[in-house]
Amino acid sequence: MKFRYKRYSRNILRPVIPVEIGIGDRSIPYEALVDSGADFCIFPAELGELLEIDLAGGEKNLVNGITGKAEWYFMHSVTLTVGGHPFIIKAGFLPNMGEIGYGVVGQQGFFDLFIVKFDLQQEEIELKPRV
Numbered sequence: 001m002k003f004r005y006k007r008y009s010r011n012i013l014r015p016v017i018p019v020e021i022g023i024g025d026r027s028i029p030y031e032a033l034v035d036s037g038a039d040f041c042i043f044p045a046e047l048g049e050l051l052e053i054d055l056a057g058g059e060k061n062l063v064n065g066i067t068g069k070a071e072w073y074f075m076h077s078v079t080l081t082v083g084g085h086p087f088i089i090k091a092g093f094l095p096n097m098g099e100i101g102y103g104v105v106g107q108q109g110f111f112d113l114f115i116v117k118f119d120l121q122q123e124e125i126e127l128k129p130r131v
Contacts (some may be wrong), residue, residue, distance in 0.1 A: 001083040005123040006031070015118060015125045016102055020081040021091070026051050027079070031102045034116065034125055038106025041080065041091040042073060047103065048093035051078075055093050063094065071096065080109065085129055087113050 006016040015034040020027050021043060028050055030043070042063070048055050058074035073092040080089045089109035097103075105111075117126040 001127050003125045013123060017125060021047060022079040023051050023053060032105045033102050035104045035106050038104045039108060041089060041105045041109040042094055043091060043103035044097040045093045045095040
C-alpha cells in the first residue's frame, strides 16, 4: 500500500499517514508521522481520553526528546489499523503532545509489522505488511 507524503508548506514534506487507533468498540481516525528514529508508537494523551482509556492505569514510563524535555507517558494495548490492516500493539499516550500536531509510529508497533520504503522524490511511502 502506498501513501502520499503530507505537505506542510512549499518546502516541508513529511511522511505522515492516516491510521486508526482503537480500543474495544471505539476507534478514531488519526494522522501519524512514520518515524524510524522513534522506539515505539506514541500519541497525545487527549486521543487516549477520547477513546476513554484510563491513562494513569497504564504502564508509566519516561520519554526524552519528543517534546524537548523528559516527560511521563502511559503505555496501553490498542488496535492500530493501517490501510485496513489491524494490529494489536503497545502504544504510549503522552500529555502535552498535542502541540506537535500528530502522533508517531516507531520501531515497536510499526516497523516490526511493515517493510517501509520512503521515497521523498516521488513523495510517497510504501508499506508491505510482514507475513
